[in-house]
Every structure is written in structure tokens, then in C-alpha cells.
Amino acid sequence: MRIKSLRALAILPVLMLALSSCVSNRYSLDEKPQSYIIVGSGGGFTNLVASTYVYPNGQVFETQTFVDSTITRPNIKRKDARRLFKDLEASNLKELKFSQPGNIYLFLTYVDEGQKYYFSWGAGGKLPPKEISEFYIRISELTNPE
Numbered sequence: 001m002r003i004k005s006l007r008a009l010a011i012l013p014v015l016m017l018a019l020s021s022c023v024s025n026r027y028s029l030d031e032k033p034q035s036y037i038i039v040g041s042g043g044g045f046t047n048l049v050a051s052t053y054v055y056p057n058g059q060v061f062e063t064q065t066f067v068d069s070t071i072t073r074p075n076i077k078r079k080d081a082r083r084l085f086k087d088l089e090a091s092n093l094k095e096l097k098f099s100q101p102g103n104i105y106l107f108l109t110y111v112d113e114g115q116k117y118y119f120s121w122g123a124g125g126k127l128p129p130k131e132i133s134e135f136y137i138r139i140s141e142l143t144n145p146e
Helices: 002-022 078-090 130-143
Strands: 035-043 050-054 060-064 071-073 098-100 104-112 115-121
Touching: 035 078, 035 130, 050 130, 078 130, 104 130, 115 130
Parallel strands: 098 115
Antiparallel strands: 035 050, 035 104, 050 060, 060 071, 104 115
16 A cells, blocks of 8 residues: 555656646736737827737736726637737738828737837728738737627
């Protein structure tokens, strides 16, 4: 009986290591991953800017100017987040440039290992390229499933 107990104790560290590797990193707005996406809107009379941050592990945060707190939103499925980032990498978004903000505007920012790709639109009917608007809609649907 004592040998079985010793075997169980020997397996315990291996089991704990395996389980800990299944837990993804947890991030915050102060400690972001190397790649992340921000979508949002801003402008108008108050110039309020609402931003939704999406991380590759599925974490979602929301911020608003003039509010001194961060809203932790429900996570999206990790596989959906990974697919989003994989599709972003496979797209030609990094080669596009589009900045046509209006009084009220929408924006999409993709940060990848320190490189920032920023797109904004809202000026008098000037629409962004299809790839940008499709990603904005897709991210908005994932983060606001209502």
C-alpha cells in the first residue's frame, strides 16, 4: 500500500505542471500582450472615446475617456480570438492606410509586437476598405453578442 502512495506523490508534480500549462496568461491594460486589437468610436460634442481591447487569449476590456475605470467584459472564446488574430495576420491590413475621421468616427487599431496599425473613418461618406470594415464588424459582434 505504501508503494502506491509514493507513486501517487511522484505523479502529482507532473500533473500540476500539465494543468498549469493549460492556463493562459492573464493580462490587463497596464500589462498587455505583444499583439492586441482595439476597436471603438469617438468624437461628437463631448469628444468621448469608447475603446474595446481584445487580447489573443480572449480577454476583453472596455475603457471610456472621462471615466477613471476599466470595464472587464466577458471573455470571448479563445478559439474565436485566435482565429481573429490569425485572420488579421493573413490579411493585407498591415499594408493598408486609411485615416478619414469625422466629427464622430469609428476606429480599428492593431498592435503587433510594438508596430501599430491605426484606421479611422467617419468623414462625409468616406468608407474604409472592405477588409477594415469587415474586421471592425466581426470584432464588434464577438465582443457585443447582444
